[in-house]
Amino acid sequence: MDGGLRKLAAPFVVPGPSGVAIRTRLKQLTAVDEEVLRRVGAHLGALASGDLKTRCHDGLEHDAKTWTVRKRELTPVSSARWAGAITRATHDQWALARRCALARLQNLESGVRTLRHRLTLPLGAKGSKKDPGGYRSRREWHAKARRLHVLEDRLARERTAWEAGRVHVVRGGKRLARMRHQLPAAQLTQAQWRARWEAARWFLQADGESGKRYGNETIRISPDGQVSIRLPAPLSNLANAPHGRYVLTGRIGFAHRGTEWADRVAANRAIAYRIHHDPARGRWYVTASWQKPVSQPVPLAAVLADGVIGVDMNADHLAAWRLDVHGNPTGTPRRFSYDLTGTADHRDAQLRHALTRLLHWARTCGVRAIAVEDLDFTAEKTREKHGRKRRFRRLVSGLPTGRLRARLTSMADATGITIVAVDPAYTSKWGAQHWQKPLTSTTRRTTRHDAASIAIGRRAQGHPLRRRTAPPRTHQSDGCGHRIVQAGPDAAGREGPRRRLPGPRTRSVPPDAERTRATRTPTTVRGVRSEREWVPDSLLLTD
Template structure:
């Protein structure tokens, strides 16, 4: 059934999405620094300013046309820019403007969707009394009268914002700032930012300057606008205006050869193969903190899969050697190796991460975490990694957190680069020969703590909630439930009524097969008789020992020793007590 926009089962739990294999796009991007000479820097600065001016003019026209933009408008824009530069520069600039407008349009639609969801959620919670809960929809009311009073004004504000966004969407208007709105706002507050006018202008130029050239398959070195030979020689086809200005440094075709050479310290062999085979390679030149960087992007050829291989076969191959379940948290990654039966092997691994600081530092933390996970999988012989599909695309109201704790929780969630982590891990794992399985994240921590935390804890080391969640995530990637099923457990034979306190085991129901619901409550718990051999320290053993050590307040009837032979025959221990 559909409750609050979420599909739920008859028991009220959310229906889990099936696991899926993450596909690697195959696109690679390698970056290097160019050590420019004075002439190189002057030419690239002039080229960057010229291309930025054309791009700003074309983007303004694209935004002005809005949803009424047609193919004739696109052809006209490209002809106008081609007259000032070249057809290749015009193709790159117009494509970039179209993509930027489309991105702003998608962001506008997502913003409107979040506003509508927040309005619906607030009004639903206002309909529930304070500190109460609607049993039918599982909607909670606000915790206090003060919070409810503040939230009563919130829907009106959200509706006003949604009306403005809806009007812009109907008119096809988007709001785009080349260089970033935050940096533009900094111009009005230079003293608070600690910047001078010259420093801000340099950052503004670097944010807007983007010398980009699309690759072309079948052309010499894969690109005719920015061409890089296998020996590292960089040649740029300048627009006619700049070619005339720097004629003494260009050849008769307007090509300028940089004094700086290009060399990639990472994946250089793959780039060399791409260039020598004349496959498409796109290049981007940007300035950052007074330095010049060049990025090469290309898609190497992917090997064709054998005929008749479907998704089920690929999933079975990914699970063949066991998996490593990964629980992504704000400060660490919890990973646990599972065998093909879903049993945890050894102890969990904790990988510390710190996402605070600059973007470059966060990317370095992502690379460190992905490398550690791949090394762990390789060392244990696993064939795949299982991660959660952490989108965090719900609004703040839908999180169900209010007050200062809610803001802290949302800040923590916003600081986790879940999308970048997934993309980086899939690319690095694919290169290492490992598969990545993506699963639904619902109830993983709750069921891990309920079914696996106590069972995997030892006297020396206690299993954390995140480590137990890693087991549930891994088992979910294998197509198993959060706990072992009833059909895999040997049923206990029901005995005759016995005096109280004799420790007789009784039959119990283990829950419905094929679901991940919690076990139904029973009056008795199966226990291990004191005369049976101890094979594993299961939770039933520990509970039985605790009851034996507990002093009895009243005298218990004498135990019937003649029934021991029957007990030995009726009680059995499953050898795979952790298996599915």
């Protein structure tokens, strides 16, 4: 684009989820059942910790041969399938830590680059839209110079660790590990913290295998809800069923997607299970997950055939507006609020409730597409870039962009609605410039977020964000193309010559004036006043 604006990415259809995960509670467990689960989880968790330590020690020198050696060492103390599940989980955890280290390295490089640029500018130098200006005072300049040395030292350490392949992983979570030193602030006793720490480090998950009985040989759940676990070799004396298995007392049932799960179990298709414990509530849960084939993306034109709903995501609500096929906003804007304070479960429930209302409204309107922004704030929330804008940094950091996008894609796929992602550049600015004021009336107050939702929807449809385009300079008509973008040339009711309607246009003309005017020869000469003046007829007066 001209004028210094960055090039906009084309809108695209977001692919649906590639997997499904459902969870239910393990009920009616006896004390013996819970003790067996604890011992199995603690034993396998210790093996997983040792395997992760070995994998981190190998670093970039890891290959298939070392993987085979690790799996062979774990098999005698567990089983072949338990060893495979542990090593695969270790690889996933190491890869995640590796990606986090790369993101940390890029964040430090961005901070160092910004500090170096601002320190070279004079004090009080004004910045531009792309680059920040100089610092306000000598004191701030000195503080930022010291911070630059700190970040350069951190960057050197992170770069050395990245090149060597070293990662930092804490089984159980770094946040829970640091909570041990702040028990009064966390309102926990040492025993309560110890219970959470041990439960987080247990390992009770097994990958599925197609063709095997009920899709999983290690953790097997029958169609009637019976759960049985293949015990590791050192704990085989705890078995209460043949072939070293332990059958739990309680039965389970999946309420969400239960029919789909039952069909996979009956067909012996692969299903992965994970059993975990919540010490705070004293409950046990089992999570079932499986992969699903990724559906072919629907063409964008077919998705937008019935219009689109543009959604602007904000810190406390979703602003949505429905647009017709020509890009015109119809109806009234909608707002779906949520509260992102509190625990993670509360925040997730708030997002799920807001997205559920949004999808129900989309189905009521008959729209098959929802347009959202393809937001990515990984490089936009650094402390060095925004400086004193602490509220803005907190606002950007609090936006649940990744979780909302994943949740919306998963929920929309179940309802048959397609998600269209658009470039977020200038949507709020241009939406407020072209749409906020025209759509504001005495009975409706259009906010900046409502106008941004219109801009998002129009960008998904391929329309310009402004309401009308200027007519051609050479020909101020339809000779060089239609002058507005709301309707195409083939749309009914577009601009054109008006059709002549027979009959009078005003009530002062006799009804037969159109017929007599077409057959009568005109006798009036321009510039000459007619000698025949109109004289009103006398009224007929009757008694």
